[in-house]
Amino acid sequence: MHPLLLANHLIMLAGGIDGNKRPLDGSEIWGVTLVGLGVVIVALAILVILILLFGKIFDQINKNQKEKEAAAAAKKKPKQAPVKKVAAPVQEKPAQKPSTAPTVQTVSAPVSDEDEVIAVISAVVAVMSEQDGKNYRIKSVAKSQRSNGFSGRSAWAMDGRRQNVNPF
Amino acid sequence: MHPLLLANHLIMLAGGIDGNKRPLDGSEIWGVTLVGLGVVIVALAILVILILLFGKIFDQINKNQKEKEAAAAAKKKPKQAPVKKVAAPVQEKPAQKPSTAPTVQTVSAPVSDEDEVIAVISAVVAVMSEQDGKNYRIKSVAKSQRSNGFSGRSAWAMDGRRQNVNPF
Amino acid sequence: MHPLLLANHLIMLAGGIDGNKRPLDGSEIWGVTLVGLGVVIVALAILVILILLFGKIFDQINKNQKEKEAAAAAKKKPKQAPVKKVAAPVQEKPAQKPSTAPTVQTVSAPVSDEDEVIAVISAVVAVMSEQDGKNYRIKSVAKSQRSNGFSGRSAWAMDGRRQNVNPF
Amino acid sequence: MLQILQDILSGLFETSGLAGLAAEPLKLLMMCISFLFMYLAIVKGFEPLLLLPISFGMFLSNLPAVLPEDMIFHAAYWNEPQSVEWLWKVLHDGGLLDKLYLGVKLQIYPCLIFLGIGTMTDFGPLIANPKSFLLGAAAQGGIFFTFLAAGYMGMSAAECGSIAIIGGADGPTSIYVSSKLLDGADSSLNTGTIALAAYTYMALVPVIQPPIMRLMTTEKERKIKMPQLRTPSKTEKIVFPVVVTLIVALLVPSAASLVGMLMFGNILKESGVAGRLVDTAQNALMNIVTIFLGVSVGATCTASNVANLAFVKVLILGVIAFSLGTACGLGLAKIMNWLSGGKVNPLIGSAGVSAVPMAARISQQEGAKADPTNFLLMHAMGPNVAGVIGSAVAAGVLLSVVNY
Amino acid sequence: MLQILQDILSGLFETSGLAGLAAEPLKLLMMCISFLFMYLAIVKGFEPLLLLPISFGMFLSNLPAVLPEDMIFHAAYWNEPQSVEWLWKVLHDGGLLDKLYLGVKLQIYPCLIFLGIGTMTDFGPLIANPKSFLLGAAAQGGIFFTFLAAGYMGMSAAECGSIAIIGGADGPTSIYVSSKLLDGADSSLNTGTIALAAYTYMALVPVIQPPIMRLMTTEKERKIKMPQLRTPSKTEKIVFPVVVTLIVALLVPSAASLVGMLMFGNILKESGVAGRLVDTAQNALMNIVTIFLGVSVGATCTASNVANLAFVKVLILGVIAFSLGTACGLGLAKIMNWLSGGKVNPLIGSAGVSAVPMAARISQQEGAKADPTNFLLMHAMGPNVAGVIGSAVAAGVLLSVVNY
Amino acid sequence: MLQILQDILSGLFETSGLAGLAAEPLKLLMMCISFLFMYLAIVKGFEPLLLLPISFGMFLSNLPAVLPEDMIFHAAYWNEPQSVEWLWKVLHDGGLLDKLYLGVKLQIYPCLIFLGIGTMTDFGPLIANPKSFLLGAAAQGGIFFTFLAAGYMGMSAAECGSIAIIGGADGPTSIYVSSKLLDGADSSLNTGTIALAAYTYMALVPVIQPPIMRLMTTEKERKIKMPQLRTPSKTEKIVFPVVVTLIVALLVPSAASLVGMLMFGNILKESGVAGRLVDTAQNALMNIVTIFLGVSVGATCTASNVANLAFVKVLILGVIAFSLGTACGLGLAKIMNWLSGGKVNPLIGSAGVSAVPMAARISQQEGAKADPTNFLLMHAMGPNVAGVIGSAVAAGVLLSVVNY
Ligand code: NA
């Protein structure tokens, strides 16, 4: 049997080799080597394909979202400003128990039928994450990433997360 | 048997219900529900009474203490000042819990008996805590509530606590 | 048997005393007391001797090193300065991944046959540890001794350590 | 070359998880459910500290595996009779999550989490207004009325208790009770699904409670302002954990472990002399236990446990339990308001379900909606922390009534 | 209605802890003792990091409970013969504190605490003045002379050793030795009472030592000033833990575990290359172990163990052990002073009992009283840390002489 | 008096470790080897976080002891057949390091360390350039070609696998695989020596890799600049761990534990909603496990295990494994460069061996040497973190092919 016939090795190795077996014969040695390396490469190659694919998909989604955003921004330009203003104090808190939060929620509460105003929110999110990014860097130096870089959409989701900063 | 006769349920439930029993009969179901809720309410009601009682007692104690204090302050006005001065640095550390009240205690601690030399010791303590205090303050900022907001009465109690900041 | 004959006790105690034995006879009691105290004193006395010895040895090493250093300093005065200068930024880093380090390495690289230029290095080390000493105190107050007070000699050793500050 | 690759791939299929997946297609469904909960945890912010580990544990244990030695969690182990040999099997042959799950099964994690919670809880508002205890007690009505409903649905005693405790709105307590009651019980329920439901509904408190609150209270009631609470002395705060532990242990000894650890943590905190230990108990220790508990409890959600009618019942009864608990709390608060001559805002009653500190924030929020100058937070914190004690007591009652 | 309530209350009584309390009134006494120690820990600042967990553990294990499954700690388990079945019983049927106490019984916690202590100890003053080792050795006289006293009081060998080790003024060492020696011994002593006494007297060092120090030294001796110590090099500090471990292991192998872990922690610290590990060893790990050790050791203080003559003997012999240790240290320091021609201040001798860093502070304080410009702290730290090593060696001797 | 002292000393000798040392002189050699590794760790900075605990553990377990109850580690225990009675023996009669080593033997520590690594790893560069996966795969050639070499040297299958995995340049993976494969195997190898070699060579990466890199690449290739990578979105980073876990579990189920915990840690981090848990997983938990793992793995290096030819073979094959891995990575990178028409700098190929983040830094450094404006770090981080996944997959393959 030629040592490079991978498939044969595979069949041979199906039952596994006894750990105490010594010495191994050439077919077993080459089998483990070639099949092993083959499996690793195949597994990681599949990951290459999948991650490339996901990258494309997310790119597409982002692109669509940005277009929508732009359209929405054009429509609702006057509304965007005040929300930003109110949202700001939420980011400024250095501590974990912001009693200012409820105010923000009542403001963003009208944003109930999620999809239409998503552009406004994501603009806020963008502003937030810019500030938040800074926080994050500083915090991670100090001790830990207590800041939540991710940002939920609905009012109570925010509240939920906030609760868990202190919790349980 | 009427399901609302709690006492009967209690007797029934004394031996407990087999976890795998299915279906439960009405008496068992109502038994657990009513007796269970009853026990929870009774237990917590007893706590209401006790905690109210303790509240009253502590209020009384505090009141008595304040009166004594006022009297003592009137008596020992000249002596109080220097001691306060020495004790002050110990209290100044930026702890999380208001620690001014204990200061009064150390003062009114009628400086029991040991202690003609207490002034000397507390001077040493003051010197020590000045060095120690600096380190200490930095520590508490950095990490956690290492500071002890509570303050013992005798000189060596303080020392005991201090030991445990570094310890073991 | 006189209770102070240590050797006899030792032989007696060789097999150990049953933990539940009660009452112990005088010989056992005195045996444990005297032999026990004896062993503790002997063990720690041996440590006294050894640590004194090591102290002397290290003193001698240090002395020799300093003499060499002085000689080396006299010889290589112009070379010493730049090394110090380059090494300085390594100490100033507040973060854990200094990319300036390689520069230092290339500088200290000629220091290959270790012993001859050890004086130069130890001078640098001395300067480093002076600064480092300060860092150390402050750091330990803050949270942990992430600073490495010790300093390797070869180029890649530095890199190796650096890796492990962040790792794994 | 292509032939060889094809052979390899077909060989791989035989020995790989793909074959496992083909054999058990339900695993795919389970993984999708785990993704849903990951989404809820990460994007919607549903109790992420627990739902994220739980959902990832669920994902890990539903990964297809052909050989038992490759499995990260062996659901089958946990239905076997337990003995010291079984312990060895779990430790030696089990996957990582089996080993971590021992801490749940041996009742260690929930108590340690209660220790941490104790170090983070301020009982001050409850000491200042001890009547809040009654609201914390009333809200446990959710637990017992759900027991009633589950009982009449023909469930076994262990199942009734496990589902009912979800109404306590207290994760560790739910895990503690259900892992004890369902230990060896002949049931399609398991600790994982109970925990999933409990944490999901805890995250949904801001959705579940407000409608009930508005339904059960009048605008006028919601506008009631309550006077500022006194500040309890340090001594009271130190005596409190001892008194509560003692009373609970005297009346409901089976609740002593949970309440005892909660109060141990609290006295460490209130004493002010053990800062080192408090810091560790509420950070390193609690987080380690949370990770282990979350990921291993999640692992118990295997297809046979979740993809059945029982889980649907859990979900339905769980939301009923929460709603009833809210309603009971509100109801007693209304009575207290009536008895006190209009001095108690009934909105603080709903905070008695625990779900600390979320339920108290909902009370604050609803009060502020009725009158923006109304500040109920501290008044609601009293029933809120009382609810934790109340749930633990209710847990003790269930554990002593149902033989496991 | 009232009748029903009365029935409930009477029913509750039967099944509750109140009945348990009526059956075992001594538990009430034990709880009161636990309150006393809580008071000492919180208000008087007696070693609160350990006495507070110990006293709360004592409180928890003396709560009345009728049914064994409700008990947080089962004192009875720990007098049974131990086997793997027994291990399973503890894990499966035991309360939380039983499970945590396994870490004491299996000798894990004290070693881990020594690891943490090692990362916090600076042996610099001892390296600078190695003769301090002798003072650290002499102060262990307290241990052995107490063994003598206990022996003549008719105690068993295990009891003598357990009480004597209190004189070492070292909590983890006392717990390590007594949990080994009393394991299976027919004794009314237990680890909990030994630990209580040890930590209490450690907290009382500032009360016990000064009178003895003033009695045994003259004003002139106390005024002796000692020259500044040299600063040992980094290399010496790194070599030191290795040398000490090696010598101790060669001479007293049974002390190797304690000393080895102490020195492992120390080399981690002194190497300066493992800051991450040092941080965790002295914080998270040490605090977790301290909590578990404290609360579970305290739990062993049940009525049958404490409310007897043996505990009184422990208290009396404990204070004698401390006093003798102090006296022995002072005595040798006086001899060293005499031999050196008046260059050694005898006050540093008392620091040899360990109780780090309190005993060294007392030396400093007494020296400053005699002459306010006298600064003995660093000179006293040498004997002080030597005392830790000395106690561990003495522990090794006791463990190898008494068969357990 | 002198006579008595002499008698004591001779008596001490009989019962002390000195006699043990005389009986087993090889222990002295082992201690010297441990000092060598301490030196490498402390002075030379060789992976000190692991080599310092490992070398101190080695020192502790080679301390001479006459009596088994004085030994800190019992090498003999770990060659016995394992059962629940054996577990009890380890827990009850074992030394501290035996107890800690259970966490290695039961496969707990490496998975928890992978959890911590996951919370510290940024897969961004790999997501941005998924082709890096191939380089991380190719570099595992070091593992398999070393298996080949070891096989032809007449080693057993378990030994071949244990030595080969060193080429993965991944400490926890090496410990995970070798502790499984060598469990009960009739071999003179052991986990300790594998770990020693793995961490030593990881520390030596900056010495081993550069010559091979310069040999296999031309000056022109080393000067190739690569364009800046795109920044992956948060969603991609969150989806990534799930996808990788799923694919790996489908194809190589026996790698699921390691990869699953790595990705659990990563999703905790990337989700951004579990900061508390991330902090603890990468600090307290990871450091505790590192201490326990290091010191107990080191303890397995006893004289009979190390002072033989097998260890020399491990050292030789280990360096071959590293070199081959580097060469394979470089080789594939050269092919990719050729296929892409000169757009891939082959230097990033060597980073595929993992040894995060050192190998990536070496790539950066060598690139900067060829052209100081060349910035390869982020491009090398892709293969670098892919190497971690690749090694775990290779570990899974070895574990499923060799029956243990
Ligand atoms: Na509740």
Ligand code: NA
């Ligand atoms: Na001592």
Ligand code: NA
């Ligand atoms: Na690798």
